[in-house]
Amino acid sequence: MLVEGKNISFSYDGFSLALRDVAIKIEKGEFLVILGANGAGKSTLVKHFNALLPLEQGELRVAQIDLRDEKDIWLLRRLCGMVFQNPDNQFVSSTVEEDIAFGLENYEAPRDEIPERVRAALALVEMGGYEKRAPDTLSGGQKQRVALAGVLALEPEIIIFDEATAMLDPSGRQEVLAIMDKLHKAGKTIIAITHYVEEAVAADKVILMQKGRILACGSPEAILTDLDLMKAAELLPPLPVRLYHDLRQAGVHLKNCPLTNEELVKEIWQLKSKT
Amino acid sequence: MAIKVENLSYSYEQPFGEKVGALKNVSFSIKAGDFAGVMGHTGCGKTTLLQLLAGLRLPTGGRVYVNGEEINAKGYDRSGLRQRIGVVFQYPEYQLFATTVEKDVAFGLKHSGLSRQEVIARVQWALETMGFDFAKVRNQSPLALSGGEKRRVAIAGVLARKPEILIFDEPVAGLDPHGRENFLRFVKEMNQAGTTIIMASHNMEALAGYTKHLLVLEEGRLIDSGATREVFLRLQQRNNWAFGQTKAQRIATLLAEGNLALSPAVVTYDDLLSALKRELTGGGKG
Numbered sequence: 001m002l003v004e005g006k007n008i009s010f011s012y013d014g015f016s017l018a019l020r021d022v023a024i025k026i027e028k029g030e031f032l033v034i035l036g037a038n039g040a041g042k043s044t045l046v047k048h049f050n051a052l053l054p055l056e057q058g059e060l061r062v063a064q065i066d067l068r069d070e071k072d073i074w075l076l077r078r079l080c081g082m083v084f085q086n087p088d089n090q091f092v093s094s095t096v097e098e099d100i101a102f103g104l105e106n107y108e109a110p111r112d113e114i115p116e117r118v119r120a121a122l123a124l125v126e127m128g129g130y131e132k133r134a135p136d137t138l139s140g141g142q143k144q145r146v147a148l149a150g151v152l153a154l155e156p157e158i159i160i161f162d163e164a165t166a167m168l169d170p171s172g173r174q175e176v177l178a179i180m181d182k183l184h185k186a187g188k189t190i191i192a193i194t195h196y197v198e199e200a201v202a203a204d205k206v207i208l209m210q211k212g213r214i215l216a217c218g219s220p221e222a223i224l225t226d227l228d229l230m231k232a233a234e235l236l237p238p239l240p241v242r243l244y245h246d247l248r249q250a251g252v253h254l255k256n257c258p259l260t261n262e263e264l265v266k267e268i269w270q271l272k273s274k275t
Numbered sequence: 276m277a278i279k280v281e282n283l284s285y286s287y288e289q290p291f292g293e294k295v296g297a298l299k300n301v302s303f304s305i306k307a308g309d310f311a312g313v314m315g316h317t318g319c320g321k322t323t324l325l326q327l328l329a330g331l332r333l334p335t336g337g338r339v340y341v342n343g344e345e346i347n348a349k350g351y352d353r354s355g356l357r358q359r360i361g362v363v364f365q366y367p368e369y370q371l372f373a374t375t376v377e378k379d380v381a382f383g384l385k386h387s388g389l390s391r392q393e394v395i396a397r398v399q400w401a402l403e404t405m406g407f408d409f410a411k412v413r414n415q416s417p418l419a420l421s422g423g424e425k426r427r428v429a430i431a432g433v434l435a436r437k438p439e440i441l442i443f444d445e446p447v448a449g450l451d452p453h454g455r456e457n458f459l460r461f462v463k464e465m466n467q468a469g470t471t472i473i474m475a476s477h478n479m480e481a482l483a484g485y486t487k488h489l490l491v492l493e494e495g496r497l498i499d500s501g502a503t504r505e506v507f508l509r510l511q512q513r514n515n516w517a518f519g520q521t522k523a524q525r526i527a528t529l530l531a532e533g534n535l536a537l538s539p540a541v542v543t544y545d546d547l548l549s550a551l552k553r554e555l556t557g558g559g560k561g
């Protein structure tokens with residue numbers, strides 16, 4: 001197990017709980033998506049994985065490092081990169097290229113490799129040409145891309161994306177999903193938080209959080225097609241699932257509940273060819 | 276309030292004299308009471324345009340008229356304009372600064388002439404509209420909130436002022452699915468009650484389902500505009516523009532590729548559902 005934790009509780013104010021008795025297991029190389037309403041505790045949970053928040057209660061080990069010990073924090077930060085929910089919280093330098101290089105220097109990347117890794121990371125997010133720009137002069141989506149590049153350049157083993165696609169246009173979002181998929185195939189462990197439920201369809205595992213608890217954990221099929229569960233988590237299922245149920249209400253019965261557009265279209269053709 | 280824009284251009288000055296042309300010769304008008312959407316790729320100029328409409332930047336070319344008056348003309352009452360326009364920025368978290376959520380939302384009502392009781396009632400209304408439990412959230416620090424919660428407080432701060440024009444820059448980014456629907460439904464009600472709304476968004480469902488008119492930008496130019504449904508259908512005809520399609524449109528396209536063309540043409544989820552109901556119950560009869 002790469003990440004293994006139990007009985008994790010956390011409070012920001014010593015009064016109300018942002019995490020309640022959370023147990024979590026993530027395997028190496030897994031692609032995990034965390035869904036949940038605003039304030040459910042998603043960001044709070046993932047900030048425990050790289051010790052951005054202290055482990056107050058419970059047990060947590062990430063890559064054999066015990067989070068109750070604070071001495072290995074730097075090792076952990078190097079292992080576990082995070083794209084923040086708000087990209088401005090991530091920028092520290094006055095130009096885009098310095099910002100990415102700064103992260104690499106902190107990671108003690110070999111000096112002579114740095115320019116090439118900066119270039120490659122910016123190319124990957126299609127922000128080549130913006131090297132000399134100040135991060136605060138970028139558009140919302142451009143900021144998000146550069147923030148992403150800053151983490152990708154470090155090539156961490158575990159990459160956490162906290163709503164890293166929220167400000168991107170639909171094609172940009174597709175590109176970032178493709179990057180996640182590529183990293184996943186290359187053996188990296190991916191943890192993604194999103195409010196776009198479709199982005200969970202390709203995951204190995206989906207976690208639903210609600211009010212600081214983990215409400216459910218399982219395959220996308222098991223979680224995203226379960227109307228009652230999604231409702232309990234205050235979420236909406238993907239469009240094909242909604243359509244399947246709305247059609248049923250109108251007396252149209254597709255054979256299986258589809259999760260993707262392709263599956264939906266197949267179900268519709270199948271029914272159509274019978275009528 | 277009506278807005279008209281003539282040959283509007285904007286370029287950003289860079290430190291070494293280099294210029295970034297963000298908006299190029301854009302002209303359009305928005306009628307009072309309209310709900311206009313602004314669509315386009317990352318970096319196409321949406322935020323720049325909204326800031327110009329709100330009088331927050333001076334155009335480098337062209338003119339902006341509100342109710343027939345040019346807002347950058349000498350002697351125009353721009354601070355009066357700011358009272359009547361509400362803007363929710365793309366990262367509205369930065370609009371938050373007071374020590375409690377209640378004070379933050381009340382800040383914009385300082386010069387409203389409302390009594391203390393009225394201010395509290397208005398703040399409560401705005402926060403409840405954005406899905407908060409007023410008693411629970413009023414004394415919290417805005418900094419002690421999740422990303423989506425901060426955003427909802429920032430929106431509440433603008434709604435509380437009940438401006439005549441509401442300008443939203445990516446308001447649904449970071450909102451959870453129910454928060455998104457509730458917000459959009461509420462904005463639609465405001466619009467039906469007469470508020471002019473302008474909303475930039477990457478959320479095609481939000482644009483297709485709620486706006487009346489659309490402006491489409493590409494690299495700073497206005498490449499299409501018109502009634503929302505028509506614009507969505509036109510964008511579908513463009514090659515290499517996978518962008519600007521709703522999920523329902525993509526499904527309809529897949530079906531059409533397999534020789535199941537739905538009519539009338541599908542743009543929204545409701546279009547798709549009713550077309551499929553017709554198609555799959557009794558072989559396409561009405």
Ligand SMILES: Nc1ncnc2c1ncn2[C@@H]1O[C@H](COP(=O)(O)OP(=O)(O)OP(=O)(O)O)[C@@H](O)[C@H]1O
Nearest residue numbers: 012018038039040041042043044419420421422423
């Ligand atoms: N810095 C903080 N201080 C105090 N309370 C906080 C802080 N950050 C978050 N909280 C509270 O902890 C709870 C969980 O917040 P968290 O940021 O983990 O939610 P989230 O699931 O990431 O939500 P979102 O989708 O809005 O980003 C919320 O009730 C929030 O108000």
Ligand SMILES: Nc1ncnc2c1ncn2[C@@H]1O[C@H](COP(=O)(O)OP(=O)(O)OP(=O)(O)O)[C@@H](O)[C@H]1O
Nearest residue numbers: 137139140141287295297317318319320321322323
């Ligand atoms: N202060 C600035 N200095 C220089 N260039 C800028 C500045 N602000 C924005 N730009 C550039 O102007 C162009 C338009 O930016 P704008 O923020 O209007 O885009 P946008 O359509 O809102 O994009 P997004 O969808 O990513 O928010 C972009 O190429 C951006 O990099």
Ligand SMILES: [Mg+2]
Nearest residue numbers: 043085421422
């Ligand atoms: Mg969060």
Ligand SMILES: [Mg+2]
Nearest residue numbers: 139140322365
């Ligand atoms: Mg923008």
